[in-house]
Each structure stands twice: as structure tokens, then as C-alpha cells.
Amino acid sequence: MDCYKEFAHIYDKLLYGDIDYKAWSNKIINICNELKINKDSYLDLACGTGNMTKEIGKFFNNVWAVDMSNEMLSEAEAKLRNEKIKAKFVCQDISSLNLNTKFDLVTCVLDSTNYILELEDLKQYFLGVYNHLKDDGVFIFDINSYYKLTNVLGNNLFNYDDDNIVYIWENVLEENIVNMYLTFFIREKDVYRRFDEHHVERAYEDETIDKLLLGLGYKIIKKLDNYCYDAINADTERIAYIVQK
Numbered sequence: 001m002d003c004y005k006e007f008a009h010i011y012d013k014l015l016y017g018d019i020d021y022k023a024w025s026n027k028i029i030n031i032c033n034e035l036k037i038n039k040d041s042y043l044d045l046a047c048g049t050g051n052m053t054k055e056i057g058k059f060f061n062n063v064w065a066v067d068m069s070n071e072m073l074s075e076a077e078a079k080l081r082n083e084k085i086k087a088k089f090v091c092q093d094i095s096s097l098n099l100n101t102k103f104d105l106v107t108c109v110l111d112s113t114n115y116i117l118e119l120e121d122l123k124q125y126f127l128g129v130y131n132h133l134k135d136d137g138v139f140i141f142d143i144n145s146y147y148k149l150t151n152v153l154g155n156n157l158f159n160y161d162d163d164n165i166v167y168i169w170e171n172v173l174e175e176n177i178v179n180m181y182l183t184f185f186i187r188e189k190d191v192y193r194r195f196d197e198h199h200v201e202r203a204y205e206d207e208t209i210d211k212l213l214l215g216l217g218y219k220i221i222k223k224l225d226n227y228c229y230d231a232i233n234a235d236t237e238r239i240a241y242i243v244q245k
Contacts, residue, residue, distance in 0.1 A: 024109065024227045025055035028140055031242055032105060035221070037138050043103040045094045045129070045141075046112030050076025054083055056107065063087040064103070066094060095121040097128035104134055108141040111238070114149070114201035117177065122204075123212055130216050133245040139218070140242050142227070148237035149178050149203035163187065176203040206232070206239055218243040 032039065042060035044053040047067045053076060057063040063080075065087055067073050073089045080087050090099065094108065095116055106129050116122045129139050144153070150173060158169040166185040171178055180199040185192040206223065213220060224240040225232050232239050 019051070019110070021051045021055050025052060027224075027227045028056060028105075028107065029059055031140070031221075032138060035136075035138060035244065037136070038104045038134075041101070041103040041105075041134075043099070043106045043132065045097075045106060045108035046110075046115075047076050048072050048110065050079045052107060052109050053087065054080055054085060056105070057085045057087060058083070060105070064090065064099065064101075066090045066092050066097070066099070068093055095125040095128070097125070097132060099132060102132055102134045102137070104137050106133060106137070106139045108139075111142060111144040111201065113141055113143050114204070115199075117200060117202045119208075119212075123216070126212055126216055126218070130218065130245060135245060137245045138221075138242065139244070140240065142238050142240040143204060143206075143209065144201060145232075145236050145239050146176075146203045146205050147235060149173070149201060150176070152237060153178055153180075166192070177201075178203065209241070213241070213243055218245065 039060050041062040041064070042056060043064045043066065044050075044056070045066050047053045047065040049072055050065060053063065053065045057080065063085060065073070065076055065080075067076070067089075068091065070091050073091060077087070077089050092098070094112070113122070113125070116125055133139060153171050154173045156171050160167050160169075164187045168183045170181045172181070178201050180201070182197040182199065183194065184197070185194050210220060221242040221244055223232050224230070224242070225236045226238040227240045
């Protein structure tokens with residue numbers, strides 16, 4: 001299901017307007033430099049509207065971006081074109097990756113990994129990325145932590161209102177699965193247009209992620225708290241993984 005079909009064009013402002021993509025990308029590039037990773041080929045998975053693709057892609061010769069939403073890919077293509085960054089865009093499920101090429105760096109940011117609900121699919125996703133990495137290639141991704149999904153988002157209700165955009169966000173948590181029901185009202189001249197979205201994320205213990213990664217042959221370089229230098233703790237809400245083939 002293309003859960004972003006209605007609001008690809010306002011996605012950045014609605015859900016991730018406070019993300020410092022430049023700071024995150026600088027951290028990722030610094031990690032690549034520390035690990036002496038070649039900056040030839042880069043793949044951004046679940047790229048959305050291309051914010052991270054744009055920031056990191058400017059450092060690489062060959063840039064690829066994958067997302068399940070054609071609408072998101074259209075937004076990303078326009079964004080990178082404006083920055084004069086050439087990239088290949090592929091509409092594909094990241095849990096069954098098949099691109100027939102290998103990369104020095106693969107990223108998957110903003111908890112897209114949590115949208116993979118079945119453990120076997122998660123394993124296939126990690127395996128697919130592994131098979132698309134060059135030797136010593138690096139995979140950097142993040143997850144909403146178990147703590148965040150079960151305690152912060154949990155069974156809670158959120159809302160947003162700036163006159164032009166209003167949304168109500170209601171969560172239902174059951175057996176480590178968070179169903180997110182979002183109702184949007186978008187102002188169009190003198191009326192508001194309503195549409196609804198349903199998103200689902202699974203809360204994974206980081207020990208479960210670690211076991212899968214190590215079992216597939218990855219080396220876990222480090223785990224960061226929200227792409228900062230701090231080590232993760234019990235209250236970490238976003239865990240950034242840096243792993244290497």
C-alpha cells in the first residue's frame with residue numbers, strides 16, 4: 001500500500017520538518033571518512049522526498065534512490081534535479097531489493113526499517129542490503145527504539161494546526177505493533193480537504209536487530225543516539241546503526 005500517496009508534496013513539513021538533514025549527513029560522511037569508504041556509489045533506501053539523498057548524494061559519483069511510492073520518487077527526482085545531482089530512481093520494496101549493482105554506502109533513515117513488520121522480512125531486508133554492498137561497504141540506518149514506540153508513541157494522541165494544515169494523529173499499540181491513524185485537513189482556498197492515512201510500525205528490541213545483523217555477517221561498528229556521539233541508553237528514541245560488510 002502506498003501510504004504516502006496523498007501527501008508526498010507536504011510530507012517534509014508535516015512529519016519531518018524538524019529533522020536536521022545536514023547535521024545527519026555530515027555525521028554520516030564523517031563516519032565514511034573515518035572508515036575510509038570510497039565515495040563512488042551510494043544507495044538511499046526508502047528515500048521519501050529525497051532530503052537525505054540530496055545531502056549525501058553530492059559527495060558521491062553514482063547515486064541511487066529506492067522507495068515504494070512513485071509520488072515520493074517524483075518529489076525526490078525534482079529535488080535532486082534542482083541541485084543538479086544525477087541519480088537513478090527505482091520503485092521497489094526494500095525487503096526484496098534487486099538492483100544488480102553494489103554500493104560503497106547504503107542508508108535508510110527516519111525509521112523506515114520499523115515499517116517492516118515480520119521478522120523474516122526484516123532478515124531478508126538486511127540480507128538484501130548485505131548482498132548489494134561492496135566488500136567493506138557501510139550500511140547506516142535508524143529505528144524508532146522499542147522505548148519510543150511503546151512508551152512515547154504508544155496509545156497516545158497528537159495534533160497539529162497551523163491554519164493551512166491540521167492533523168490528528170491517534171496511535172493504538174498492541175503486541176509491539178503501533179497502528180497510527182492520521183486524519184489531515186489541508187486548506188485549499190476557502191475550504192479544507194480531508195484525507196486519512198494509516199501507518200504501521202513494529203517495535204524491535206535492539207538486541208533482536210543485533211542478532212540478525214551479526215548472523216548475516218555484518219560487523220556492528222557503533223550504535224548512536226539520534227546520530228549524535230552519545231551512546232544509546234534506556235531513553236534513546238532513535239537508534240542509528242553503523243554496520244559494515
